[in-house]
Amino acid sequence: MTESPLTGPALIDSLLVANRGEIARRIIRTARRLGIRTIAVHSDIDAGLPFVAEADEAVEIGPAAPAESYRNADRVLEAAARTGAAAIHPGYGFLSENADFARRVKDAGLVWVGPDPDVIDLMGDKINARNAVAATGMPVAPGTTDPVTDEAAAVEAAHAVGYPLMVKASAGGGGMGMGIAHDEAELRKQYAAVSGFAARMFGDPGILLERYYPDARHIEVQILGLADGTVVALGERNCSVQRRNQKLVEESPSPALDPELRQRMLAAAVEAGKAVGYRNAGTVECLVHGEKGAQDFVFLEMNTRLQVEHPVTEAVYGIDLVEQQLRVASGLPPSADLTAVRPRGHAVEFRVNAEDPVRFLPGPGAISTWAEPTGEDVRVDSGYAEGDRVTPAYDSLMAKLIVHADTREAALARARAALTAFTISGPKNNLPFFTELLDNPVFTDGDYTTGIVAQMR
Incomplete structure (x- = not known):
């Protein structure tokens, strides 16, 4: 992106799309219509897919496993540096809601096509997000305002909130890390399952308990x-x-x-x-x-x-x-x-x-x-x-x-x-x-x- 004292900010001139499949292809389509040079990154197994062929330039960044390619921030940033990309669009999934990656993009002098990393952090935690929007007057379901970190505390909180309950990983998203409890026995079972999943997947076992609405x-x-x-x-x-x-x-x-x-x-x-x-x-x-x-x-x-x-x-x-x-x-x-x-x-x-x-x-x-x-x-x-x-x-x-x-x-x-x-x-x-x-x-x-x-x- 360049800026002129006469014209002000200008549209970015090159864009690396840190994703794959239909969303990468869709982003590339708009960028090319706007005259923006496009760079695709891809795993070895995706080399023949349409989004790779349709980009102006493509860089292979690793094997099929997402952790070694599409979720590998180092390799994505290396590809951006190698191709002279001005900006990175993360699409959805993979690194799109990774605040640390967004910060690294900005620290590298690139344009991050997304919200501020601090906002990503805030909204990435379900409890912090819930508390932040509640302060604006938005209705929230009856539930906990702090992470529940042990089973006994979950049982106690459930008595205050009331059943049925949704048991959610505080750091989860995309429909992952949640279960439903209609009574204490189910709560104990779901708490163990969801907190264990959250610890493995998100590195954070914290749980949010909220009223469950079955016909929503x-x-x-x-x-x-x-x-x-x-x-x-x-x-x-x-x-x-x-x-x-x-x-x-x-x-x-x-x-x-x-x-x-x-x-x-x-x-x-x-x-x-x-x-x-x-x-x-x-x-x-x-x-x-x-x-x-x-x-x-x-x-x-x-x-x-x-x-x-x-x-x-x-x-x-x-x-x-x-x-x-x-x-x-x-x-x-x-x-x-x-x-x-x-x-x-x-x-x-x-x-x-x-x-x-x-x-x-x-x-x-x-x-x-x-x-x-x-x-x-x-x-x-x-x-x-x-x-x-x-x-x-x-x-x-x-x-x-x-x-x-x-x-x-x-x-x-x-x-x-x-x-x-x-x-x-x-x-x-x-x-x-x-x-x-x-x-x-x-x-x-x-x-x-x-x-x-x-x-x-």
Whole structure:
């Protein structure tokens, strides 16, 4: 990034994408459209994937194991230095919410395409995040305000909070490190399991206990902190179609919200972003509980990165969120007045995974057929092509199918046609599940909860 006394900050001129697959390819697409030189880093097993070929330059950084490649900060930074990259975009997963890596990027004189490392640290701890947003007036579920570090303390806290409880790893994220307890016996079992998992995975056994809402809707608000300090909310997404706390389908706007609740959620998310000095793209995740017409929401967590499901917001608001991320990181204003932009129509995203459509168990393999649907307001963000191999080394996500239309009913009709036209053979895939979902009246009525997949299975 250069700066002129006459013109001020300029857009970065080169970008290393510290990720793989569909999100790396998607970031590269926007960067190249903006005239930014792109650098891909990849493991040896990913050398033949489309994102590597589509970058202006590519650097192999290690073997398949993420710890030796995509999560290896030293190798990523070495690749940035070797290629003269001006900035690093982490995508999602891997190093995207690693505050120490973000600090190292900035210390190396590079532009970090994301929020400040201190904000990543704050929001990466569920208890600190919960306490910070509660101070702004955002509702939080009844729960503990300090980490629970032994079983006896967990039992005592549970009596004060009340069952059922969600047992969460304080340092966890992405749906990992959590369990449900309906009584003391279950609490003791879940505490041992979750704290042990947290210690192994995150190096922190601390536990957060929160009231569990069994019939909730998972709703998240897209925020964008601009370079001048303004924080805007770009609508909400309903992410309630989940298996094992992992999202499968997202839509915007949520059919489960009334206008008053929607406005309260958007305003609360903006205030939370302002309170922590948020810059760049982020998501405030919430649980909406209660019957329609008598609903309320509580804070769940803040994701300090670009979400997998960001395309549904792009479709409804007609903006490129990656472009806005790059502009914010460069110190530039957004490409449009985001305080005035208004939503248009309805969008739905389907995560096409290499997994069986019944039990959702991984089913990697070589892709012998890959035919993507096309047409008006049909978008596919894919990480693979015919002839590629989906390996068990990484997440099973192969592609995202996004459809948009003037109404939800029309969007679902468009989705049915697009799913029928999407052909994949070789690895297992969950396309048949989506067809089943679109025939489910609970989903088509729009008033579904996070229990919908379990009810179908």
